[in-house]
Amino acid sequence: MTKITPIILAGICLIVPVLAQESEQDYSTAQSGVRFAPLHIYIDSGNKSLAAYQFELKAVAGQIKIVGVEGGRHEAFKEAPYYDPAALAKDRIIIAAFSTGSDLPKGRTRIATIHLQIIGGTEPQYELKLIVAGDADAKEIPAEITFEKGE
Amino acid sequence: MTKRKEHFDEDMDLRVPSKLSADLNALFEPRVGVPPEVDRAVMDRAYKHFAPLQSGKGGRLRVHWAWRIAAAAAIIIFAFSLNLTKQTGPATDRFSLSETQAVDIDRNGRVDILDAFKLAKHIESTGPAETEWDINGDGLIDRGDVDVVALAAVRLDKGVL
Numbered sequence: 231m232t233k234i235t236p237i238i239l240a241g242i243c244l245i246v247p248v249l250a251q252e253s254e255q256d257y258s259t260a261q262s263g264v265r266f267a268p269l270h271i272y273i274d275s276g277n278k279s280l281a282a283y284q285f286e287l288k289a290v291a292g293q294i295k296i297v298g299v300e301g302g303r304h305e306a307f308k309e310a311p312y313y314d315p316a317a318l319a320k321d322r323i324i325i326a327a328f329s330t331g332s333d334l335p336k337g338r339t340r341i342a343t344i345h346l347q348i349i350g351g352t353e354p355q356y357e358l359k360l361i362v363a364g365d366a367d368a369k370e371i372p373a374e375i376t377f378e379k380g381e
Numbered sequence: 382m383t384k385r386k387e388h389f390d391e392d393m394d395l396r397v398p399s400k401l402s403a404d405l406n407a408l409f410e411p412r413v414g415v416p417p418e419v420d421r422a423v424m425d426r427a428y429k430h431f432a433p434l435q436s437g438k439g440g441r442l443r444v445h446w447a448w449r450i451a452a453a454a455a456i457i458i459f460a461f462s463l464n465l466t467k468q469t470g471p472a473t474d475r476f477s478l479s480e481t482q483a484v485d486i487d488r489n490g491r492v493d494i495l496d497a498f499k500l501a502k503h504i505e506s507t508g509p510a511e512t513e514w515d516i517n518g519d520g521l522i523d524r525g526d527v528d529v530v531a532l533a534a535v536r537l538d539k540g541v542l
Binding site: 281284312313317324325326327328330362364370 | 487493494495497498499501502505528531532534535536537
């Protein structure tokens with residue numbers, strides 16, 4: 231009996247967390263619908279060339295998880311931008327990129343796309359803040375940041 | 382019929398005489414015997430080998446180890462359930478405060494993408510590089526250092542908003 235007890239105890243310790251985790255996942259998925267949607271981010275730098283940007287996005291309502299980050303449409307920002315990998319599976323992210331090339335966008339440009347997992351029926355609300363935008367001389371320039379929800 | 386019966390004595394003693402029995406034993410006894418000292422040595426070894434099990438010491442030892450393994454497994458599972466082993470990613474926990482100050486290339490008191498951009502432009506222009514810009518300490522001032530500065534700028538624990 232004394233030999234079997236620790237084996238049973240170890241078995242319980244192994245099985246219970248696994249089952250709990252699985253049931254938790256099943257519950258959250260079953261409880262509310264899960265869908266995926268992109269969020270396109272735009273910066274309007276007016277008549278100035280945009281060479282660098284940094285912004286922060288966070289959800290202020292609804293339940294989201296960031297699942298991926300993609301570069302923009304313009305050649306200068308086509309590559310995936312910098313972001314903290316710890317932001318994945320969370321609802322807040324800081325994204326930044328720069329281009330040392332000479333072909334830089336002006337006006338309103340899509341600079342990144344954030345892929346989101348939206349959990350539940352509540353439509354998420356976002357807070358988007360431009361931290362900095364810079365021109366080719368690495369000087370800070372005024373710019374406006376906006377987002378569009380994709381399908 | 383009666384003639385045949387005459388050959389058998391019904392009162393005949395069928396027991397083997399003791400002398401005959403002793404002679405037969407002596408005749409068919411195995412010639413190669415085990416010397417008593419060898420026999421004793423074998424018995425002693427067997428006793429030494431099985432004595433701990435007989436006394437229950439070995440069993441207790443095994444149970445003791447089983448408890449240790451079970452306890453270790455429980456601690457590991459508990460640590461996993463608390464996410465103690467979860468790593469927050471290379472960008473989040475790479476820098477201390479002094480290192481963060483080191484990546485503030487333009488010395489404006491804020492680490493942002495413009496710091497990385499300025500460093501990248503400087504590297505591309507092949508101008509004289511400050512040794513303090515070797516952020517990753519590999520002896521070179523290159524794109525690797527730019528990446529380190531950029532990743533420092535996007536760290537989540539900065540709390541910008």
